[in-house]
Amino acid sequence: MKTRPAAGRWIEGWNPEDEQYWERTGKRIARRNLALSVLSEHIGFSVWSMWSVLVLFMSPEIGLGFTPGEKFLLVVVPTLVGAVLRLPYSWAVTRFGGRNWTVFASAVLLVPALLAFVFVQRPGTPLWVFLVIGATAGVGGANFASSMTNITTFFPQNRQGWALGVNAGGGNLGVAVVQLLGLLVIATAGDTHPSYVAAVYLPLIVLSALLAALKMDNVDAVRARPGALREAAASRHTWFISFLYIGTFGSFIGYGFAFGLVLQNEFGSTPLEAASYTFIGPLLGSVSRPLGGKLADRWGGARVTLWAFLALALGTAGLLLASRAGSFGAFVAAFTLVFVLSGLGNGSTYKLIPAAAAAEAEATITSGGEARQAFARARRISGAAIGIAGAVGALGGVAINLAFRASYQGPQGSGTTAFACFLGYYALCVLLTWAVYLRPGRRVAQGPAPSREPRPARAR
Template sequence: MGRNHGITNWDPEDAAAWEAGNNKIARRNLLWIIACDHIAFGVWTLFPVMALFMPQNVYGLSAADKFLLGATATFVAACLRIPYSLGIATFGGRNWTVFSIVVLLVPTAGTIWLLAHPGLPLWPYLVCAALTGMGGANYAASMTNTNFFYPHRRKGFALGFNAGAGNLGVPMIQLVGLLVIAIAGHRQPYWVCGLYLLLLTAVALGATRYMDNLAHATYDVSHLRSILSERDTWVLAMLYLGTFGSWIGFSFAFGQVLQINFVGTGQSHADAALHAAEFAFIGPALGSVARIYGGRLADRIGGSRVTLAVLATMGIATAFLLALSTHDDRTPGLTTTATMVGYVCGFMALFILAGLGNGSVYKMIPSVFEARSHRLGLTDTDRRRWSQATSGAVIGFVAAFGALGGVGINLALRQSYLSTGTDTLAFWIFLFFYVGAAVLTWARYVRRPVSAVPEAADSQANTEFARV
């Protein structure tokens, strides 16, 4: 605790300083950023896991209500991600990370109280689910912090590793939920929340001791305003909506969709909850690991090419699920084992593809604005500052916008079940989006190199930077 946690004059592009010890400082901060992000993602996913412990005849919450809880947590996370990324710039990476972890003790303890008092109306659950959304907001702050610590040549790996290992918090809490159901029964969810109270305390203490604040790692509201006029900001946000939005949306909804379909095979609620939990964590885990490799693959062959391949293949996987769901709708009787196997396989493919796309899109962000910076007519030092500040602001905005995909997926599934009793309508919506996103990626980034994309806003960006 006695050392100075503030760092000035940090330049990750200085190769000599990097090899002399800056790489170790960056690695230490990255590991604690990941640990905090990992636990925060677990808290964000608390209610989708708790939904497996909440039978309708006890808590009075329907399947549509549970999808709404997931959508609420995701929506709040999306709204808070931009303020959270600004929090890093205002208060410092270490200080903001510690604060953002400590506040998650409130919804975690609140969930224990709600589960101990079944029969309450929906609104207290919605309030608590909204507070868990603060865990999802941590992501934008952590990615912005990592972006400032690492040199451009290592950003794909660092951002991919941060996101992938942090995102593993989602399948980890689902695995913890499965173990609790298997060992203590589906009426003992308090163990899950109690464990996360301890983990939150541990990572908050670790971040306090080992993390640092970068004195110049900052962008402000003026940078945020300037990126909103950039076409690439909105294109990249749409691509991240399709990749990360799909990953987090399916992570929240997958267990509930499986449980509904297992009930459709004739199983009781308790058996369906156990079987859903057995599969629910696998998809998010595969997607989280794939995200790390998506960043590495993007470093090697280019983020735009990887993103195009991912979105096109996600369209194929969605078309398979659509055909499967349509066949099940038209087949009388209980859902067959073959149909359930097809559902699981189709969703696993979507999770892996979305994970790869998460890493590749985040690699694209600094690459696009690094290429843009060379056309601004700035000195080399100012060019790097513009690239860092702009890409940092875009990362925060894209992270927020992408989380809205999770809201859309949960609301689409909720409305599909309310309107038709099945998920077929939702799959049609997902298919149209993936096809459109793939076409947009090809037209904007693959048809010609990023550095060749003309931007009328280049001169405006130069003026904005000079004014800042």
């Protein structure tokens, strides 16, 4: 292993598939970078989803009396911008290095946090100002793509499900933490001090950027050859998995942003009542994501994803029944279950990316291709596909909030129409998962993907 300090802590010759290298050196470096990546992504998710909390404070009492439709629009904008920025963020890691980009991606979070702190308590601030500020918060959601692209390079293929699950789950926890913080502010200072929520993150952002600069590493393996994104886009699996990720991550982030507003519109909950429940689902959904990755490492991403979508459909049917019955307790319980299942599906669906790429590499080797080149291409495509799937999946959150916005329009609005649409999408995902990855004769990435990449160390 060599380093080039002039380039900013670059590690050359990174090869986590070499077991001796991994046990001697690689594991320690990978886990340190994973921990700091989780911190940066966690704060990014908190800033990204901050508007799901701030809209609960917006009322005539602080001079910000927006309609339900306008509030849903305020949570749609950061979701949309975060989704759009995920592709360039994913590419930026391969151009500038994981450490270098994490420093930038952490520091730039100061912009949306400072703007929210300054403006969110100014009476009479027009809606367009908040829409602009919410758009800047999208950089927090883009953090996910660069972080995942970086971390997948640090770990060997047979540990990527766990590593990606921990990285994403730790980041996803930011949704629950910022909502828990909102509850704390409302319970202690009342519902007229939203700026306190933004203020908490200002020093944390600075700390995260400093730690990334001092302790993280760039690795040469993260660099993508020109055309990696084009190769990933040409693979049908990239788009199949992106479609599935709309259903899992789109559900998680869409519901996470909308849950408080749904409770207010469905049951007339006060800000304190809504905030008392909104953090539970994202918290459990974030914790379940690494479990989904671990189960996928053991049983295969396709199997776990199929069962996750079947259960999501049942959970959504429960939401429809609870909504029609007007049962607050059953509604919150069903929503919490849906969050947990979306977390499991997030972990297993992302595991499909490197597993499908490795399966294609195996097919190349079987047909006479050279093993090292085939697996190098698989790694290259996996990193680019993660960026594409992350961007497309986040658009699912936009669709969910737009569906809620349309469903709750008018004085008699309810979430029934939106939930029926979500149920139909989960059914499509079940059919796609079975047809592409599990149907006899077309089984791809069912179990732990094999690794026949040549290794200079002893074989596993």
